[in-house]
Amino acid sequence: MAIFECRQLTKRYGSTTALDHIDLSLEPGRIVGLLGPNGSGKTTLIKLAARLLTPSSGQILIDGEVPGPETKAMISYLPDREFLPEYMNTRQLLNLYQDFYADFVPARAEEMLSSLDIRPNIPVRKLSKGTREKVRLILTMSRDAKVYMLDEPIAGVDPAARDYILKTIIGNYEPEALVLISTHLISDVESVLDEAVFLKEGHIVLHKSVDEIREEHGMSVDDYFRDVFRC
């Protein structure tokens, strides 16, 4: 059974259509790349699944349910922006996650924080940009969620940090979970992906396994992406 399903899902902002009647079905136990250029609808799709946006028409279902408190309990979502209250320190954030998410594993978060020498008593506003990014990722990946939605997790960080982030994702997700990674930096994530979904101007133009793309087109996902989205 699909854990992430869109049925004729449409989202309009005024006269602009961000997602246009898309149908998509994703199975658990897969790492899926949601790939497309800026403005293709990647973030809109993830925000609809997180219920931060309301669909204009159509439906999105997580584990068969319309987004709500029950689906939020099973989704671990990493937004593409700073979303943590700046006055809170890492310790308080850990407590907040532990208070609200039954699947949060504090020991895992503590271990990652200490391996990165991030002190728990420093407020978010005093952390460097890269460290904040890591704290956000650690909080997200320290849950035993059914669905992980990571929106641009590697954009804006240096290559060493990218390696760390990918290693963290691979090392911490539940094997039976769906990991949805949205990015336009394909070469960096290609090695970890099982499937790729190409989004273009609000339409899904391709949904295949990474192996299929390589076999059928004789090129890497990154090269194929450049081919499809050539300006």
Added chain:
Amino acid sequence: MGKLLKFELQSGSRLLLPLYIAAIILSALTAATIKTTMESIGAVTFIVGLINVLYVVVIIAIAVVTSIMIVLHFQRNLMGSQGYLMFSLPVTTGEHIFAKALGALIWTILSIIVSGITLFILLTFGQDSVAEAFEAYRYAMSVFGQLVRENMLTTILLVFLFIAAIIGSIMKFYASIAVGHLWGSHPIMGAVIAYIVFGIIESNLFFLCVTVSKRFLDAIDLMIESETLPPVAAGTFLAIAVVYTLIYGFITWFVLDKKLNLE
């Protein structure tokens, strides 16, 4: 629910607790020094004057910070980037709104209590004779106690009316911010316009009620003529305040639950 409220109180305490402590210390200092103002000169008068001014500033700051904090916290925490965190938590929209309103009510009442405590310190210890001050309180309390005993039902209704009026005015701010959010590109301007429009609708409805309801007019007459508020008037106003709160609460809930589009 309790967890959300804990978060609300944690967030408000950063701003308000230092102000509360400062107000109590400054009121004690003002009470201790106010008697010396008349007799002393020069630097001492200046310092005493400064303490008095600071006390007034902190009391005004408590009122201003409490109001602004309630409005800004809702706007930033739910409609701003922190909304990504808050709306991802597995709680219902109703719980979010209820926790915010309850947190705001607690901070409003605490701010009133702290301001009252500082006034009590000032009036008691700023007097020549503390014993005389306590004698005056005892007298006032006995008169007040008598009044409450004779009008128990009205008193209870007035306490509930006071709470409902606070929550109602908070909810009107929340509803304005929520409706303003529907105007995607200019949410703040939208909130201000929504607040003004709500005010216009309220006053029109009020005049409509006054015009059409004889009973309503009678209730107001009773209130003005008698020394204590009769329970009928208090009950009527309480019912209005509850309906008022529920309407603005529903508007807030409807926008956040059915029309949410976080930027």
